[in-house]
Amino acid sequence: MGCCCSTDKDSNQNGESNERTHLLGNAVSNNTPIQRTPYDGLRYPGSVPKPTDEQSALNKILQQTATNVIDVAALDSHNLEQHEYVERARQYIQKAQAVQPVLLSKYSKLILAKNSAVLKDMPAIDNLLIDSPICVMNYHMMMKNSSKISKALNEIHIEHKEDLVVPFAIP
Amino acid sequence: MEELRKYVACILQRVDGLLAIIITDRDGVPLVKVALDSAPEMALRPSYLSTFSAMATDQAGKLGVGKNNKIISIYSNYQVIQMNKSPLTISLIASKTANTGQLVNLENDLLVVVNDLASSVVD
Amino acid sequence: MDKEVQKCVEELMTSPGVVGVLCADRQGMCLTSQGVANSNYSGSLTSLSHLATTLEPGKGDPVILFENHESQCLIHQNMGMTLAVYKTNT
Numbered sequence: 001m002g003c004c005c006s007t008d009k010d011s012n013q014n015g016e017s018n019e020r021t022h023l024l025g026n027a028v029s030n031n032t033p034i035q036r037t038p039y040d041g042l043r044y045p046g047s048v049p050k051p052t053d054e055q056s057a058l059n060k061i062l063q064q065t066a067t068n069v070i071d072v073a074a075l076d077s078h079n080l081e082q083h084e085y086v087e088r089a090r091q092y093i094q095k096a097q098a099v100q101p102v103l104l105s106k107y108s109k110l111i112l113a114k115n116s117a118v119l120k121d122m123p124a125i126d127n128l129l130i131d132s133p134i135c136v137m138n139y140h141m142m143m144k145n146s147s148k149i150s151k152a153l154n155e156i157h158i159e160h161k162e163d164l165v166v167p168f169a170i171p
Numbered sequence: 172m173e174e175l176r177k178y179v180a181c182i183l184q185r186v187d188g189l190l191a192i193i194i195t196d197r198d199g200v201p202l203v204k205v206a207l208d209s210a211p212e213m214a215l216r217p218s219y220l221s222t223f224s225a226m227a228t229d230q231a232g233k234l235g236v237g238k239n240n241k242i243i244s245i246y247s248n249y250q251v252i253q254m255n256k257s258p259l260t261i262s263l264i265a266s267k268t269a270n271t272g273q274l275v276n277l278e279n280d281l282l283v284v285v286n287d288l289a290s291s292v293v294d
Numbered sequence: 295m296d297k298e299v300q301k302c303v304e305e306l307m308t309s310p311g312v313v314g315v316l317c318a319d320r321q322g323m324c325l326t327s328q329g330v331a332n333s334n335y336s337g338s339l340t341s342l343s344h345l346a347t348t349l350e351p352g353k354g355d356p357v358i359l360f361e362n363h364e365s366q367c368l369i370h371q372n373m374g375m376t377l378a379v380y381k382t383n384t
Contacts, residue, residue: 070230080198085217088200092292096172096202099291107174110283114181122362134359138368142357142379145306146372149317152298153325153375187341270344272322272337279334 175284180205182280188269189277190249191215193262194285197224202259202288211249214264223253224260241278243271254278256285303328306379313365314380322376330380339378343371 080088183192183205191206191214199221206215213219223242231239241254245267252274254261261281263274303315307328314329316336324336346356346369358369366381 068233070233080200080217080221085198085200088196088198092196092200092202093172095292096175096288099287100172103172103287103291104174106287107178111174111178111181114178114185114280128361128363134357134368138359138366138381139357141306141309142368142370142377145302145379146370146375146377149299149302149377150373150375152302153317154373155298156296186337270322270337270341272318272324273341274337275323276334276337 175287176203176205179203179281179284182277183207185280186265186269186273186277188266189263189274190266191262191264192277192281193220193264194281194288195220195224195260195262197221197258197260199224202292203284206264210264214249214251214262220253220260220262223262224255228253228255228260241275243275245271250274254281256282256289259285259289261285299326311381311383312379313382314378316378318376318378320374325375331378336376339369340371340376343369343376347371 179192179194183189190210191204193201193206193215194203195201195217199217199219201217201220204215227242228239231242239255241252244251244253248267250265250267250269250271252263252265252271254263261278263277265274299317303317303326306312306315312329314327314331316327316331316333316339317325318336318340319325320340322337322340324333327333327336342358343355346358350356355371360367360369361383364383366383368379368381370377
């Protein structure tokens with residue numbers, strides 16, 4: 001973002017004086033706007049092809065910065081009107097009904113798969129049953145290690161290294 | 172569609188304490204909504220559900236650790252897990268004591284539903 | 295710190311027959327998984343150990359053993375932490 005701001009200032013104050021603004025001004029020949037993600041644009045603001053003048057370049061930079069700023073205050077600005085909401089829900093149901101035949105068999109199979117039992121017949125289980133239920137060694141291994149690990153887990157704590165909130169140095 | 176709903180309802184029963192599964196679009200308009208009677212009505216409202224897809228997940232994606240996939244919110248009585256499956260969103264409403272690991276793992280079971288809905292319903 | 299946990303798990307992985315180890319917290323979220331243990335199942339493993347504890351309340355946390363001819367899965371809960379160990383039959 002620092003990169004973005006500095007470009008902004010340079011082109012604003014010095015006009016044609018630096019290499020970046022020159023590039024932007026000469027880009028008129030390139031008339032096809034290229035689809036870019038905001039992130040790419042932010043990282044290399046100088047290389048964005050500009051079909052129009054400097055003002056639009058600045059606007060674009062401003063817009064990109066705005067999309068990259070986490071604006072908590074604007075979080076609750078958007079809400080759907082009640083009638084829009086009902087209308088759209090109705091549309092979804094309609095469209096979903098249209099594809100019903102295709103999904104019907106697929107989902108009945110899926111439901112069957114989810115509801116069927118996981119237990120299966122096992123051949124020759126006598127050996128397993130003859131053995132003692134659990135090997136003493138394994139039992140002790142589990143007891144020892146689980147207490148060791150949970151002890152180690154309890155020792156995990158947060159180390160304070162630096163402040164989470166960093167005030168900007170505004171003169 | 173009825174079968175799809177039944178499948179989601181069947182998944183709802185698989186985790187103790189899971190109260191509702193809602194698949195919505197970006198604005199919180201539900202495509203599939205399966206809920207127990209005990210589900211908190213507040214959490215089923217579009218105004219609540221849309222805050223995730225319209226705002227929170229986008230904003231969280233700007234923290235510099237890549238795209239946001241899911242947000243787990245744990246409240247004093249409930250937990251809400253919302254998954255970003257753009258253009259749709261999966262919201263799981265569960266009681267606080269429900270097994271979060273199991274809930275998160277339901278993503279695999281619900282993926283097929285979201286994909287089907289996304290391809291058939293959303294333009 | 296977490297290195298201690300990691301060390302315990304790695305030690306466990308070197309024990310004879312052990313092919314996978316998983317640790318999960320009270321909420322079923324995977325803390326660490328190694329070998330064949332799949333972190334997706336941390337929730338189910340935690341849930342199983344919770345269920346097993348309810349069979350005999352007040353008798354402490356049981357060790358659960360699943361086995362077939364080739365392999366075993368041992369689960370034990372301790373102070374909210376669930377440990378699962380996958381072993382091959384020797």
